[in-house]
Amino acid sequence: MKFELLTSDGKARAGVLETAHGFIETPAFMPVGTQGSVKAIEQRELIEVGAQIILGNTYHLYLRPGTDIIQAAGGLHRFIGWNKPILTDSGGYQVFSLNELRKIDEEGVTFKSHLDGSAHLFTPESVVQIQRQLGSDIMMVLDECAPYPSDLEYARRSNALTLRWADRCKSAFDAGKELYGHSQALFGIVQGSIFPEVRQNSARDLVKIGFDGYAIGGLAVGEPAEVMYAIVEVCEALLPVDKPRYLMGVGTPINLIEAVARGVDMFDCVLPTRNGRNANIFGRTGSINLRNAKFKTDFSPPDPDCSCYTCSNFSRAYLCHLFHVKEILGLQLATIHNLSFYLWLMRETRTAIKEHRFGEWRRKMVNQLRSEDQVVAT
Amino acid sequence: MKFELLTSDGKARAGVLETAHGFIETPAFMPVGTQGSVKAIEQRELIEVGAQIILGNTYHLYLRPGTDIIQAAGGLHRFIGWNKPILTDSGGYQVFSLNELRKIDEEGVTFKSHLDGSAHLFTPESVVQIQRQLGSDIMMVLDECAPYPSDLEYARRSNALTLRWADRCKSAFDAGKELYGHSQALFGIVQGSIFPEVRQNSARDLVKIGFDGYAIGGLAVGEPAEVMYAIVEVCEALLPVDKPRYLMGVGTPINLIEAVARGVDMFDCVLPTRNGRNANIFGRTGSINLRNAKFKTDFSPPDPDCSCYTCSNFSRAYLCHLFHVKEILGLQLATIHNLSFYLWLMRETRTAIKEHRFGEWRRKMVNQLRSEDQVVAT
Numbered sequence: 121m122k123f124e125l126l127t128s129d130g131k132a133r134a135g136v137l138e139t140a141h142g143f144i145e146t147p148a149f150m151p152v153g154t155q156g157s158v159k160a161i162e163q164r165e166l167i168e169v170g171a172q173i174i175l176g177n178t179y180h181l182y183l184r185p186g187t188d189i190i191q192a193a194g195g196l197h198r199f200i201g202w203n204k205p206i207l208t209d210s211g212g213y214q215v216f217s218l219n220e221l222r223k224i225d226e227e228g229v230t231f232k233s234h235l236d237g238s239a240h241l242f243t244p245e246s247v248v249q250i251q252r253q254l255g256s257d258i259m260m261v262l263d264e265c266a267p268y269p270s271d272l273e274y275a276r277r278s279n280a281l282t283l284r285w286a287d288r289c290k291s292a293f294d295a296g297k298e299l300y301g302h303s304q305a306l307f308g309i310v311q312g313s314i315f316p317e318v319r320q321n322s323a324r325d326l327v328k329i330g331f332d333g334y335a336i337g338g339l340a341v342g343e344p345a346e347v348m349y350a351i352v353e354v355c356e357a358l359l360p361v362d363k364p365r366y367l368m369g370v371g372t373p374i375n376l377i378e379a380v381a382r383g384v385d386m387f388d389c390v391l392p393t394r395n396g397r398n399a400n401i402f403g404r405t406g407s408i409n410l411r412n413a414k415f416k417t418d419f420s421p422p423d424p425d426c427s428c429y430t431c432s433n434f435s436r437a438y439l440c441h442l443f444h445v446k447e448i449l450g451l452q453l454a455t456i457h458n459l460s461f462y463l464w465l466m467r468e469t470r471t472a473i474k475e476h477r478f479g480e481w482r483r484k485m486v487n488q489l490r491s492e493d494q495v496v497a498t
Numbered sequence: 499m500k501f502e503l504l505t506s507d508g509k510a511r512a513g514v515l516e517t518a519h520g521f522i523e524t525p526a527f528m529p530v531g532t533q534g535s536v537k538a539i540e541q542r543e544l545i546e547v548g549a550q551i552i553l554g555n556t557y558h559l560y561l562r563p564g565t566d567i568i569q570a571a572g573g574l575h576r577f578i579g580w581n582k583p584i585l586t587d588s589g590g591y592q593v594f595s596l597n598e599l600r601k602i603d604e605e606g607v608t609f610k611s612h613l614d615g616s617a618h619l620f621t622p623e624s625v626v627q628i629q630r631q632l633g634s635d636i637m638m639v640l641d642e643c644a645p646y647p648s649d650l651e652y653a654r655r656s657n658a659l660t661l662r663w664a665d666r667c668k669s670a671f672d673a674g675k676e677l678y679g680h681s682q683a684l685f686g687i688v689q690g691s692i693f694p695e696v697r698q699n700s701a702r703d704l705v706k707i708g709f710d711g712y713a714i715g716g717l718a719v720g721e722p723a724e725v726m727y728a729i730v731e732v733c734e735a736l737l738p739v740d741k742p743r744y745l746m747g748v749g750t751p752i753n754l755i756e757a758v759a760r761g762v763d764m765f766d767c768v769l770p771t772r773n774g775r776n777a778n779i780f781g782r783t784g785s786i787n788l789r790n791a792k793f794k795t796d797f798s799p800p801d802p803d804c805s806c807y808t809c810s811n812f813s814r815a816y817l818c819h820l821f822h823v824k825e826i827l828g829l830q831l832a833t834i835h836n837l838s839f840y841l842w843l844m845r846e847t848r849t850a851i852k853e854h855r856f857g858e859w860r861r862k863m864v865n866q867l868r869s870e871d872q873v874v875a876t
Contacts, residue, residue, distance in 0.1 A: 155825055156819060156820075156823075156825075157820060157826075157828075159827070160827065160830075161827070162807075164811075184819065184822060185815070185822070192797070193797055193813070193816075199813075199815070199816055199819075200812075200816060201811040201816065416567060417567055417570055419571055429542070433541065433542075434579045435571070435577075435579075437567065438577055442535060444562060445533045445562050447533055447534075448535075448826060449535040449538070449540065450535075451826060452538075452540060452826075452830065453540075
């Protein structure tokens with residue numbers, strides 16, 4: 121994997137990430153394809169809305185359909201019919217968020233499937249092996265995402281374990297080999313809750329191990345946005361300029377712009393897809409909920425300045441109707457628009473950086489996006 | 499509306515129906531867009547799979563979003579973003595199938611909404627007016643679809659009422675005017691349960707009134723397929739050659755071919771869409787259910803001879819996975835394929851008729867379609 125930083129404008133960066141399955145222009149937003157499908161949108165439509173990379177969840181894919189089936193298909197790209205880059209997480213986050221009975225020790229994390237209660241063990245080595253079988257372009261290390269709030273002592277201990285796991289992941293990665301003839305990259309994950317000291321140790325030690333890119337994990341888990349931004353700044357100061365930075369699980373359109381302003385290159389979040397399925401439409405002047413009765417006779421496009429399939433062909437009134445009568449098409453059209461909006465936002469942000477007018481763009485967009493209808497981040 | 503019969507091959511017919519919103523090549527299959535959306539498929543995809551006309555249900559659209567909203571949008575075509583032909587039914591069928599408490603009298607049918615219990619009256623005149631407001635290219639008369647089984651006496655009385663209603667519909671149609679500047683057509687509906695004598699009276703009297711086309715209603719309601727075919731033959735013998743014949747609510751791929759062989763030009767049915775959402779995939783050699791565990795590692799296309807988006811890009815194993823994990827994309831891909839299959843079947847049938855080899859085509863296809871996995875018609 122190769123990352124080239126093209127331009128900076130303040131801390132904001134425009135770059136290109138080259139993977140075996142193609143280029144990713146940064147800042148980049150990655151739609152979330154949890155179970156091998158970005159919910160309610162077709163693969164060709166992901167390309168249409170401008171997605172250059174999607175995310176797959178190792179935890180879910182490991183349980184269903186199972187790593188063996190994906191390997192038999194020739195890897196995740198072939199199994200799901202997506203020939204562009206894929207990033208897979210390590211599965212750790214889902215183990216911690218979906219399993220109340222998981223047990224963490226030095227070896228790894230033992231958990232029970234949320235589906236059938238069967239027992240499983242994820243270790244740093246096994247999640248690298250699973251991601252080899254998935255064949256993702258970018259693999260993530262196993263980490264513990266500390267709950268929020270955590271105390272300093274917990275954050276220190278947790279991060280120390282996460283660092284030992286990161287080291288083992290790197291060793292397993294170096295000792296292993298790709299299965300499908302295309303190279304894979306491995307990203308480390310900075311943890312440390314909201315404690316600058318722990319975050320700094322985490323970033324420094326990960327950089328010593330050496331990864332193809334660095335994620336900032338454990339944020340957007342309940343802390344105030346300002347705390348999140350402050351922690352991003354702490355991490356950014358210690359991460360190498362020549363490697364991509366990925367802020368995991370973030371966020372609202374404003375979160376994305378603010379994180380780009382602090383040097384982040386990559387994002388993933390279920391917000392555009394999940395909110396879309398709840399009739400929440402992101403727009404250039406804030407967001408609206410199309411279930412609201414006032415839209416029943418509003419024949420204007422969902423987002424009047426958008427040129428996506430949905431906004432070019434259908435009205436708020438029609439989408440309002442589709443949501444009220446529970447037609448699947450409502451989920452499809454809202455998803456197409458929301459992802460179009462997120463990917464448009466990243467493209468425009470990138471252009472603004474390249475033209476050295478990011479500061480102005482940031483002020484204008486953040487202002488516009490703060491409408492009275494603004495949906496609260498989930 | 500203009501109908502031109504291009505070729506006949508035995509009783510089978512190839513024609514062209516011209517409406518204000520474009521041509522429909524017959525034999526034609528009309529995907530069902532109950533509530534202003536063909537379930538789980540986008541309008542542009544309907545065009546892609548070859549749909550030249552879709553059906554809307556007056557009963558559902560009248561209740562939600564309501565005729566006033568559709569009129570405010572400028573008619574159903576504009577409301578749903580579909581610029582090709584639309585046929586609307588009269589609402590009668592849903593009143594009879596969804597309402598246990600409806601009351602029929604000479605005036606019309608009084609029913610309670612299945613949504614909120616509110617009382618409504620459909621009369622021959624009001625359903626014509628509603629369909630004027632919807633602006634469909636082809637409108638249907640109000641009829642009573644006699645339950646199956648009905649006795650002869652009931653069928654006679656019911657049909658006599660249906661004929662008086664048909665006459666009133668025609669008068670209301672002639673006295674009224676289109677609202678959106680495009681002309682609309684009105685089809686009569688032959689009823690009479692499974693009694694040839696009643697069906698003959700129905701057909702004769704409808705032809706005397708004079709309609710733009712003739713539907714055969716009240717079939718595929720539980721009677722054996724052979725009885726249905728026999729009744730189609732009885733009706734066909736009395737319907738004018740120069741008008742389109744539409745067999746309502748039918749059916750399986752074999753039903754379609756057999757009805758074409760008996761002179762039918764148009765069909766609608768929820769089978770391809772509804773079965774698709776249940777993982778039932780129609781194919782050139784019968785149908786399969788992709789929830790079956792044997793497809794978990796079957797990496798061949800859903801229908802190997804199909805060139806639709808689904809079959810060109812995805813495997814049975816992937817669709818099997820999508821259905822097992824309840825991903826919306828499974829519904830989308832199955833719907834795209836099943837409609838592609840139905841519309842392919844109609845195109846191929848049309849070509850066979852034009853090339854005067856329909857008999858051979860019919861034998862070959864019916865034989866192929868009778869595989870051991872054949873899904874029973876619903």
